[in-house]
Amino acid sequence: MAIKMSLFKKTAIKRTIFFIICDIFFIALSIYLAFLLRFDLNIPKQYDPFVIRVIILAIIFIIPVFYFQKLYSFSWSYVGANEVVSIFLATTISFIFLSIAIFLSSYFPRFLNFPRSTIFVSYILVLIFCGGIRFSKRVYFQIHGLHSFAGKERTLIVGAGDAGEQIARNILSSKTNTYFPVGFVDDNPMKKGVKIHGLKVLGNIFDIPKVVKDNNIEQLIIAIPSADNKTIKEAVELGRKAGLYKIKIAPMLSEIIRGEVSIKNLKDVDVEDLLGRNAIELDKKEIEQFIKDKIVLITGAAGSIGSELSRQVSKFKPSSLIILDQDETGIFNVANELKDKFPNVKVNSLVVDIKDEEKINAIFKELKPAIVFHAAAYKHVPLMEDQPDEAVKNNIFGTEVLVKASILYNVEKFIFISTDKAVNPTSVMGATKRVCEMICQAYNQKPFGATGGKHTKFISVRFGNVLNSRGSVIPLFKEHIRKGGPVQVTHPEMKRYFMLIHEACLLVMQAGAIGNGGEVFVLDMGKPIKILDLAREMIRLSGFKPDQDIAIVFTGLRPGEKLFEEMLTAEEGTMVTHHKKIFVAKLSDISFVDMQKNIEKLQNIIYKGSKTEIIDNLKSITPYYK
Numbered sequence: 001m002a003i004k005m006s007l008f009k010k011t012a013i014k015r016t017i018f019f020i021i022c023d024i025f026f027i028a029l030s031i032y033l034a035f036l037l038r039f040d041l042n043i044p045k046q047y048d049p050f051v052i053r054v055i056i057l058a059i060i061f062i063i064p065v066f067y068f069q070k071l072y073s074f075s076w077s078y079v080g081a082n083e084v085v086s087i088f089l090a091t092t093i094s095f096i097f098l099s100i101a102i103f104l105s106s107y108f109p110r111f112l113n114f115p116r117s118t119i120f121v122s123y124i125l126v127l128i129f130c131g132g133i134r135f136s137k138r139v140y141f142q143i144h145g146l147h148s149f150a151g152k153e154r155t156l157i158v159g160a161g162d163a164g165e166q167i168a169r170n171i172l173s174s175k176t177n178t179y180f181p182v183g184f185v186d187d188n189p190m191k192k193g194v195k196i197h198g199l200k201v202l203g204n205i206f207d208i209p210k211v212v213k214d215n216n217i218e219q220l221i222i223a224i225p226s227a228d229n230k231t232i233k234e235a236v237e238l239g240r241k242a243g244l245y246k247i248k249i250a251p252m253l254s255e256i257i258r259g260e261v262s263i264k265n266l267k268d269v270d271v272e273d274l275l276g277r278n279a280i281e282l283d284k285k286e287i288e289q290f291i292k293d294k295i296v297l298i299t300g301a302a303g304s305i306g307s308e309l310s311r312q313v314s315k316f317k318p319s320s321l322i323i324l325d326q327d328e329t330g331i332f333n334v335a336n337e338l339k340d341k342f343p344n345v346k347v348n349s350l351v352v353d354i355k356d357e358e359k360i361n362a363i364f365k366e367l368k369p370a371i372v373f374h375a376a377a378y379k380h381v382p383l384m385e386d387q388p389d390e391a392v393k394n395n396i397f398g399t400e401v402l403v404k405a406s407i408l409y410n411v412e413k414f415i416f417i418s419t420d421k422a423v424n425p426t427s428v429m430g431a432t433k434r435v436c437e438m439i440c441q442a443y444n445q446k447p448f449g450a451t452g453g454k455h456t457k458f459i460s461v462r463f464g465n466v467l468n469s470r471g472s473v474i475p476l477f478k479e480h481i482r483k484g485g486p487v488q489v490t491h492p493e494m495k496r497y498f499m500l501i502h503e504a505c506l507l508v509m510q511a512g513a514i515g516n517g518g519e520v521f522v523l524d525m526g527k528p529i530k531i532l533d534l535a536r537e538m539i540r541l542s543g544f545k546p547d548q549d550i551a552i553v554f555t556g557l558r559p560g561e562k563l564f565e566e567m568l569t570a571e572e573g574t575m576v577t578h579h580k581k582i583f584v585a586k587l588s589d590i591s592f593v594d595m596q597k598n599i600e601k602l603q604n605i606i607y608k609g610s611k612t613e614i615i616d617n618l619k620s621i622t623p624y625y626k
Contacts, residue, residue: 016072020063022133027062028055030125034118047115054118057101062094062126071134087131095123152180153246156208156217158235159224160186160194160201163250167223167266168197182215187231205235212242219246221266236269245543269541283510290371290513291316294412297369298323299354299402300376302330304466304501305417309373312505314338320346322367325376326353354398357405364409371512372406374399375417377433384429388614389606395432396439397606400599403443406456415512416440418462418520424624431618431625435598436460437520438621441587442595444518457517461508462585464528466501473531477538485550487535490557495528511582520585 035043035051043051066072069090071083099119155171157164164184171179183202186192191201202211211217220239222232232249239247248266296313300306301323307330310323321338325331328351335349348367352359354376377395378384384391399416406414418437421430440458465473473496480487504523511521536546544550598621605613619625 019072019133023063023066023130024059026129026133027058027126030129031055031058031118031122033125034121035115037121038115038118050114054098054102054122058094058098058122058126061097061101062091065090065094065097066130083134084131087127087134091123091127091130095119095126152178153218154182154216155179155219155221156182156202156211156215157184157199158186158205158208158220158222159250160184160188160191160196161224163225164223165196167221167250168199172197179219179221182217183211185211205231205238208235208238209242212239212244217242217244220244220248222247222249222269225250232269240540283513286513287506287509288316290413291318291509293317293319294370295320295368296322296371296373297363297367298373298375299325300374300417301325301349302327302334303375305505306373306375307334308501308505309375309508310334310338311341312502312509313373314342314345316509318345318371320348320367322348322350322363322369324350324352324354324363326351354402355393357401360401360405361408364405364411368409370412372402372411372414373417373508373512374402374414377417379419379429381421381427381429384432385427388428388611388618389609391428391432392602392606392614392618395429396435396599396602399436399439403439403458406458407443411456413457413459413512413515413517414440415508415515416458416460417508418460420462420464422462424626425622426626428615428618431622434622434625435618437462438590438595439599441518441520441590442592445590445592455517457515459512459515459517460520461511461523462520463499463504463507463523465496465498466504473534474538477535481539481542481544481550486553487539487550488553488555489532489535490555492532492554494531494557496531498529498534499523507582514582520587522583522585524583 031054032051035047039047069086071086071090102114102119157168164186168181168184171177171181181199183200184191184196185203185205185207186201187204189204192203194201202215208220212220220235222235224231224235236247247269249269250266291313296318298306298309298313298321301310302325306323306325310321314321323331323334323338325334331349331351335347338345338347350363352363354360376398378391403414405411416436419430419433421427422433422437423430425431425434437460440460443456444458477487507523511519511523515521532552535552539546539550539552542550546552598617602614602617602621605617609617
């Protein structure tokens with residue numbers, strides 16, 4: 001990395017010296033030509049010394065102004081409209097100073113006997129020459145670039161906006177990419193026939209099949225990062241209809257630093273692009289006020305949700321971040337990633353079992369977290385059906401340990417990550433999550449606390465499956481497809497709610513920010529997705545045809561699974577919040593005393609009770625558990 005940085009600096013210095021020398025030459029040439037033109041190619045001898053003085057003055061004014069306008073720190077290949085404006089401003093400012101200097105000089109007081117037209121002509125020539133040298137590489141690629149596309153794939157760009165223009169510019173100026181840009185398609189009818197970097201807008205998105213056929217297109221680039229998923233899905237389907245399977249996509253603008261799109265940002269179309277939901281709007285100021293300069297603790301930080309929460313929380317500048325998990329390798333990897341991406345955030349990485357009450361209390365006492373995000377849990381439904389004792393110990397008893405520590409050491413807010421499986425649970429895992437929600441409700445009812453009696457606010461947040469999370473169906477289906485099939489789906493009618501992982505974490509933080517304690521927030525999960533449709537889409541994305549190249553088989557529901565997950569029980573209902581993607585479930589009150597008795601019962605039987613007895617106890621606590 002250090003060697004690369006050194007080479008980059010040397011290249012930048014060489015480029016700056018090159019342009020300064022060129023500018024000095026062209027400034028001198030411009031002024032000399034201006035005098036030649038003014039005096040019909042025969043400059044009177046008395047003006048010879050003054051030509052030299054004007055050249056020196058012009059260099060003194062122009063070079064520093066060009067430098068401060070950053071005209072020596074740009075990419076020669078990517079020069080564009082911004083540089084045009086900068087050159088115009090810099091040259092104008094320079095010549096204003098030059099004119100004032102000549103006007104005030106003792107040689108030509110008030111321009112007496114000075115050929116004033118030479119200033120204007122010099123100004124125009126400097127613009128032409130100094131601007132021209134900066135655009136020369138772009139012009140060269142525009143004129144001769146097509147010769148370098150031999151053997152490259154004919155590519156159609158979907159979207160003729162800023163993102164499409166940036167990608168086309170990148171392709172035209174790069175020798176190493178595999179694309180041969182043929183043109184654009186765009187939904188804006190005003191753009192049809194318009195040329196961008198010499199490439200024509202050939203029609204709208206629905207013209208993709210015709211444009212592909214007429215122009216022998218081999219590859220599609222979807223460059224509409226601000227579009228909704230419906231538009232992207234249409235573009236992909238039309239590309240497939242035209243026989244294209246090489247389809248790249250620009251990520252959402254929120255995922256791209258500074259909103260600049262290049263061919264480096266392009267990625268293969270993934271299931272998230274087609275089944276994910278539209279970008280959400282967040283109150284980032286509210287989240288920042290909630291997290292900034294606070295000590296934040298995240299349990300289960302090596303898992304899919306916990307690790308993404310750690311990344312998202314780090315963006316809002318906590319004073320320190322405590323990441324905690326049993327998974328030694330996972331927490332090591334997450335800690336290294338956070339230290340690399342967020343060097344200004346102090347990270348404490350801890351390998352801890354949340355059931356270890358003594359260790360948890362010691363951590364809370366020493367590090368004093370103000371906010372706790374509790375994401376640690378056993379989540380695999382069939383596995384927990386076989387081992388309900390482990391599900392209860394980790395999910396319920398572990399949560400109670402954290403809840404008590406939060407009260408004892410004056411945590412401001414405790415946010416519990418729940419699941420749609422807690423609603424009318426049919427599994428041990430779902431039942432334990434519902435019990436955890438009830439624990440948070442019960443402990444929120446009255447102020448506790450050893451010092452000062454500060455009331456910790458307990459909040460639960462429910463959402464469904466996270467796309468591409470560890471242990472979800474997507475990595476499983478990818479593995480099935482990699483092996484050539486069959487893709488195993490439990491039931492043809494099974495449906496699940498899905499959410500993008502970064503979206504889920506941002507909404508969890510938003511819910512934490514707006515929560516006053518005692519709420520169970522329900523995230524708007526959009527429409528449920530059929531798992532069979534998901535499997536078919538993933539097979540297509542891999543370049544195969546479902547039920548032809550890759551078979552799909554149905555294995556039947558596993559223990560604890562249900563066909564459709566609900567976000568609420570029939571009795572609950574919701575109330576709106578000021579955030580349109582977050583609702584509050586209307587829940588009945590939980591008796592703190594009864595909750596304590598129920599937990600004690602579980603503790604008494606967990607090590608000596610049978611599997612059936614543990615499940616019966618869970619049923620007695622959660623009446624909707626079937």
